[in-house]
Amino acid sequence: MPIDPDFAAALAAHKMEIDEPIALRLQQFAEAMWKLNENLNLTRHTTWDLFVGRDLRDCLQLSPLIEPGEEVLDLGSGNGIPGIPLAILRGDIEVSLAESVAKRAGALNEIIAELGLPVAVYAARGEDLLDDFRFSTIVSRAVGSIAKFCRWVEPHWTSVDRLLLIKGPKWVDERGEARHLGLLATLELRRLASYPLGDTEESEGVILQVMTKWRAKQLQTQAAEGDPGTTPS
Numbered sequence: 001m002p003i004d005p006d007f008a009a010a011l012a013a014h015k016m017e018i019d020e021p022i023a024l025r026l027q028q029f030a031e032a033m034w035k036l037n038e039n040l041n042l043t044r045h046t047t048w049d050l051f052v053g054r055d056l057r058d059c060l061q062l063s064p065l066i067e068p069g070e071e072v073l074d075l076g077s078g079n080g081i082p083g084i085p086l087a088i089l090r091g092d093i094e095v096s097l098a099e100s101v102a103k104r105a106g107a108l109n110e111i112i113a114e115l116g117l118p119v120a121v122y123a124a125r126g127e128d129l130l131d132d133f134r135f136s137t138i139v140s141r142a143v144g145s146i147a148k149f150c151r152w153v154e155p156h157w158t159s160v161d162r163l164l165l166i167k168g169p170k171w172v173d174e175r176g177e178a179r180h181l182g183l184l185a186t187l188e189l190r191r192l193a194s195y196p197l198g199d200t201e202e203s204e205g206v207i208l209q210v211m212t213k214w215r216a217k218q219l220q221t222q223a224a225e226g227d228p229g230t231t232p233s
């Protein structure tokens with residue numbers, strides 16, 4: 001299968017250089033997802049320009065923030081973003097997807113099978129999985145506010161090291177809300193990446209890392225002692 005010229009043009013327009021074998025896998029993902037979208041309402045990003053400029057941009061910003069060997073859960077995977085592109089971009093990590101709507105989880109399973117990716121799909125609420133499984137990082141986009149995530153994960157911080165949340169410009173308001181509700185008192189929130197979204201000049205995407213202050217301190221101590229630990233700070 002050759003690279004779709006419109007996909008190649010969108011990558012060039014957004015100044016993204018991706019090795020051809022990886023680009024072909026990403027193309028296969030987008031096409032499989034769009035096919036299922038006709039019945040399942042998985043995405044409104046149905047052009048190569050939106051797929052590259054929004055979806056892929058977020059995934060390419062997220063990818064380098066994850067360490068080799070990490071076990072990553074995409075919570076609220078929906079159309080598979082960011083989890084599936086992440087699994088394509090990073091063969092050195094283990095990706096699982098959680099999607100609470102059974103039909104969408106079924107669609108994710110179909111896409112995973114078509115791409116032959118070693119990714120587990122759970123038709124479940126992501127936070128409930130933390131009763132039985134452990135992940136080093138939960139990644140998520142467009143699922144809930146910072147406050148919502150703090151509440152979901154609050155009883156489960158022994159089952160996850162950190163959250164990496166992809167957010168748009170409203171993240172500052174969300175942080176204010178979470179602070180106001182006292183939900184960040186024992187947590188450290190850091191902005192690890194910010195990048196233009198291209199909608200307007202001011203429109204910015206960010207990747208926020210949330211972890212317990214206790215865990216952040218532990219990682220700092222490990223770094224000072226020359227032990228890389230399991231997740232970066």
Ligand SMILES: C[S@@+](CC[C@H](N)C(=O)[O-])C[C@H]1O[C@@H](n2cnc3c(N)ncnc32)[C@H](O)[C@@H]1O
Pocket residue numbers: 075076077078079080081082098099100101104124125126127140141142143
């Ligand atoms: C707006 S979609 C976002 C899909 C994708 N992450 C993206 O960025 O395009 C949100 C998805 O999260 C799912 N969802 C919401 N809360 C969830 C939870 N606690 N656990 C698992 N899935 C959840 C919804 O069913 C929906 O499919």
